Amino acid sequence: VMIQSPDSLAVSLGERATINCKSSHSVLASANNKNYLAWYQHKPGQPPKLLIYWASTRESGVPDRFSGSGSGTDFTLTINSLQAEDVAVYSCQQYYITPWTFGQGTKVEIK
Amino acid sequence: QVQLVESGGGVVQPGRSLRLSCVASGFTFSSFAMHWVRQAPGKGLEWLAVISYDGNNQYYADSVKGRFTISRDNSKNTLYLQMNSLRGEDTAVYYCAKAPTNTGTGWFDPWGQGTLVTVSS
Numbered sequence: 053v054m055i056q057s058p059d060s061l062a063v064s065l066g067e068r069a070t071i072n073c074k075s076s077h078s079v080l081a082s083a084n085n086k087n088y089l090a091w092y093q094h095k096p097g098q099p100p101k102l103l104i105y106w107a108s109t110r111e112s113g114v115p116d117r118f119s120g121s122g123s124g125t126d127f128t129l130t131i132n133s134l135q136a137e138d139v140a141v142y143s144c145q146q147y148y149i150t151p152w153t154f155g156q157g158t159k160v161e162i163k
Numbered sequence: 164q165v166q167l168v169e170s171g172g173g174v175v176q177p178g179r180s181l182r183l184s185c186v187a188s189g190f191t192f193s194s195f196a197m198h199w200v201r202q203a204p205g206k207g208l209e210w211l212a213v214i215s216y217d218g219n220n221q222y223y224a225d226s227v228k229g230r231f232t233i234s235r236d237n238s239k240n241t242l243y244l245q246m247n248s249l250r251g252e253d254t255a256v257y258y259c260a261k262a263p264t265n266t267g268t269g270w271f272d273p274w275g276q277g278t279l280v281t282v283s284s
């Protein structure tokens with residue numbers, strides 16, 4: 053089970069947004085020391101977009117204001133200097149064990 | 164560029180069947196595992212099924228096991244989801260998504276635009 057917090061947050065333009073994701077089990081593989089966790093951005097009417105994989109590797113083309121951190125069971129997605137186009141729902145996902153599972157999503161809005 | 168296009172959604176009565184398709188382009192379809200994921204209204208994303216690159220291995224979420232079947236035709240670059248015994252709780256937008264590996268392990272990227280399935284009498 054993946055639990056995100058908060059369920060929603062409102063942040064002023066240019067400020068930082070922080071989203072947390074907690075897994076009920078560790079997603080850190082000892083064989084390669086990688087965390088099997090991804091983050092997605094989902095805007096209305098569009099498919100989810102991959103932002104981060106391996107917990108902290110930014111997908112090509114994703115602005116560097118997006119960053120991922122954490123290990124084991126606790127992870128964070130940080131959006132530095134929030135822009136208007138960042139309004140969306142953000143979801144974490146573990147791919148360490150089947151079934152692949154997502155967090156419930158965190159809605160980010162402009163204050 | 165890599166593109167996935169779903170089709171086959173619509174309104175269907177409870178207990179009936181529907182088959183979704185996902186046509187892939189821009190990459191070697193036969194080299195990668197593929198997933199189906201859905202999002203019910205007001206809910207989060209739910210992974211449903213994965214199929215390996217060669218179609219020999221499939222895994223399902225408990226919520227659809229025994230009712231849904233994932234398959235692929237690599238000669239047509241097409242992924243399928245056969246949905247039987249549909250229920251109201253199956254109402255959702257259904258997405259296909261590409262895995263970064265041939266087994267399915269990994270993140271989902273890219274995703275198709277989604278196709279809406281509504282189960283209602």
